[in-house]
Amino acid sequence: MKKIANLAVLTAVLATAPFSLYAASDAAAQASSSGASSAASDAMSEGEIRKVDKDAKKITIKHGELKNLDMPAMTMVFQVKDPAMLDKVKAGDKVSFVAEKVGGQFTVTQIEAKQ
Known part of the structure; x- marks a missing residue:
């Protein structure tokens, strides 16, 4: 039973990992693009x-x-x-x-x- 619970948690983590990585990279891209115009003026x-x-x-x-x-x-x-x-x-x-x-x-x- 404990193995099944651990497997369920692992499956949930692995299933959401690509989405969380995408969200993090998307947030970083937005932050860098919003700062791009101020960086150019600097x-x-x-x-x-x-x-x-x-x-x-x-x-x-x-x-x-x-x-x-x-x-x-x-x-x-x-x-x-x-x-x-x-x-x-x-x-x-x-x-x-x-x-x-x-x-x-x-x-x-x-x-x-x-x-």
Whole structure:
């Protein structure tokens, strides 16, 4: 009788386990997506365009601290996520931008020229 009771408990636990795992992963996904927009705004950095290289799809930016990448202020070359971004800026422009590490490369994923 005790074996049957233990088997019933084990069956109930195993039957609900996939649903509880799904609910937990769904809750985590919702939490991360709701924080995604605030994370993107936290990742915005200030800089000045030094060079635009449309052929190489790269941009050189003198920037302040990149908090999301734990990087101090410096001048560096970035890849761009979308080459069309390079048409929006020119050397000397002050910009707000987001840089991320994508596929091992520091990449500008968003950029806005300041007025």
